[in-house]
Amino acid sequence: MSASELLNSLHSSNNRHPDVRFLLLPLPDFNMLPFGGFLDKLRLSADEEDHSQQRYCSWDIAGLEPSMITSSCGVSVAVQKTIDEIELANYDYLVVFGGRSARGSLELTGQYSHVLRKAAARGVALVSIDNACFLFAASGLLNNHSVAMHWRHVPEFRTIFPRIDIRTELLYCIDRNRISCAGGRAAIDLAVELLSRHCGRTRAQKGLADMLVDEARGQLHQLKSLDEESRINTTAGRHVGRAISLMRQLLAEQKTVDELADTLAISRRQLDRLFKDHFGKTAREYWAEMRMQHVHWRIVNSAHSLQYLADEVGIQDVSYLCKVFRKRFGLSPNQLRKQDMPGITPKL
Secondary structure (H helix, E strand, O other), rough: OOOHHHHHHHHHOOOOOOEEEHHHHHHHHOOHHHHHHHHHHHHOOOOOOOOOOOOOOEEEEEEEEEEEEEEOOOOOEEEEEEEEHOOHHHOOOEEEEEEHHHHHHHHHHHHOOOOOOOHHHHHOOOEEEOOHHHHHHHHOOOOOOOOOHHHHHHHHHHOOOOOOOOOOOOOEEEEEEEEEEEOOOOHHHHHHHHHHHOOOHHHHOOOOOOOOOOOOOOOOOOHHHHHHHHHHOHHHHHHHHHHHHHHHOOOOOOOHHHHHHHHHOOHHHHHHHHHHHHHOOOHHHHHHHHHHHHHHHHHHHHEEEEHHHHHHHOOOOHHHHHHEEEEEEEOOOHHHHHHHHHHHHOOO
């Protein structure tokens, strides 16, 4: 090949049309980990080397207005293009990154709903990362679709949107033109999956070693960190791990430990013995502690009413919730909220 032919080839390669185009929309107070992981995976797959040239895939960071968007950790990113100045149909995916709290994302519905609806009308696949699924659901864009989400948000989401199918076993869920991801490192796994569909598996996995990631996880990957307790005893671990997983899924349900044992095809006595051996408490005591820890986390990280939080953990009597909570933590829910969120007024 002559020098001129080589230059023409390089010029043509540098001006090739990307195989897939992403529009990234971080919400105010967005979480940096999934945003940075998703974006860096795109960057590493975008060209032959590591020059961040957007050849095989392209992306733009969008916002409602030209400004800096500040993440939950205080780091800001610049809006490259405003929604009003772009043609949404030029993108294959609109990826929305959720904020620090589900409530915060939910309260943005009035500002962002028209953007999501417009993108959907243009045939753009909508991707929710972390609690952005609350915004999608409130905009009516998850009706008749399944959604994957962070396990901490499941009780709250189920309380607000009881008709939407939650896939608690998935890191990410691709349901036609609605895609959802639990957040965190799972955003990298989702990026690999989407890139592989347009650029091929080899290019999609390019750069994982640079990110110190061993391999891309499938959507059914089970988090070992969620079931650390279940690995204490190899023989009993399967039953205990499954029981803990069900407890999380059924946090708001009026289910008994006897029904849980029936689901596991073991006796209540056997289940209690396994929990006693592992944790020094019965299955019922373990489940009660899980509920109290959830309420504690939600009180510190939200302004929802106590009745609302009681519904999330299947407790109908708020006064009983307060009594159990005080016994466990040594102070009432309202005292904890004033202590940790002095400027927040509980939402009635």
